[in-house]
Amino acid sequence: MRPHLALIEDDPDFALMCRSYLELVGFTVTWAMDTRAGKAALYESGVDLAVLDLGLPDGSGLELLRALRSTSRLPVIVVSGRGAEADRVAGLEIGADDYLVKPFSQRELVARIHAVLRRSQPPQTPDVLQVGALRIDSGARQASVAGVPLELRPKEYALLEMLAAAPARVFSADQLLERIWGSSWWQPATVVEHVYRLRGKLARTTGPAPRITTVRGYGYRLDP
Structure with missing residues (x-):
């Protein structure tokens, strides 16, 4: 086709x-x-x-x-x-x-x-990702913590979904830039800014939200 x-x-x-x-x-x-x-x-x-x-x-x-x-x-x-x-x-x-x-x-x-x-057209992944109280509905492109929806921008959602698909796995800034922004020529500060925003939104939820951990010198991972 x-x-x-x-x-x-x-x-x-x-x-x-x-x-x-x-x-x-x-x-x-x-x-x-x-x-x-x-x-x-x-x-x-x-x-x-x-x-x-x-x-x-x-x-x-x-x-x-x-x-x-x-x-x-x-x-x-x-x-x-x-x-x-x-x-x-x-x-x-x-x-x-x-x-x-x-x-x-x-x-x-x-x-x-x-x-x-x-x-x-990524490889098949579950329609729903669950990491602790975090639930991501990939089909609806919606994320929630303890049933409360998160208001996310498109890139914030994509970043959270990528981290949640492999909890505890460390992703480098270049890997995140390549997958989400389509090119690693974007500055790592782009990832830093989006991680900062995501952390703030997760921290403001009432449930026990997972946290995004910085692994110094390597990148980021999502911990339940």
């Missing part, structure tokens, strides 16, 4: 170049030029991944991504000329699976697509 991509990009020359190359290497591509057509394309049956530009003529690509994330876990790669750290962080925090700054090669785009598709 040819993976089906939604390409949401308003620059016709760039979009046609991308679509031609992606179709040449084995993808089916639906192209949309604005947020209205993009929304329809994102919810089209059979779409496996979206490539989303942020600067669209009738709205913000980030708002389109935010709306999608309220109902769907469809993998999304943001492509944008906005390369500042704040822009990349905003896209990833809202729920992008990867962020690619223009200009880039078509080969790199294809490699990123394959990597995100692999991550979006």
Whole structure:
């Protein structure tokens, strides 16, 4: 089966170049030029991944991504000329699976697509993870402690789920960056910040929540 991509990009020359190359290497591509057509394309049956530009003529690509994330876990790669750290962080925090700054090669785009598709189809894991009072429903993408839901951002949830899938196992910052952010070129401070947030949210629960332990010089583990 040819993976089906939604390409949401308003620059016709760039979009046609991308679509031609992606179709040449084995993808089916639906192209949309604005947020209205993009929304329809994102919810089209059979779409496996979206490539989303942020600067669209009738709205913000980030708002389109935010709306999608309220109902769907469809993998999304943001492509944008906005390369500042704040822009990349905003896209990833809202729920992008990867962020690619223009200009880039078509080969790199294809490699990123394959990597995100692999991550979006992990080996079978239990639908429910239980670590002490922590319960993670992978199907619903919800976490709770002693029955009380945790309000988590997408990356916070992904980090907690990864740690909870292997309690007491130590994960390095590079492993966490590669699995959750899609690349280890992100600074380890990104992991430190998310661990800090998670610890705060776990500490504020009324139940006996598991704790995230720092193993100095190695990384992090989740202890019941």
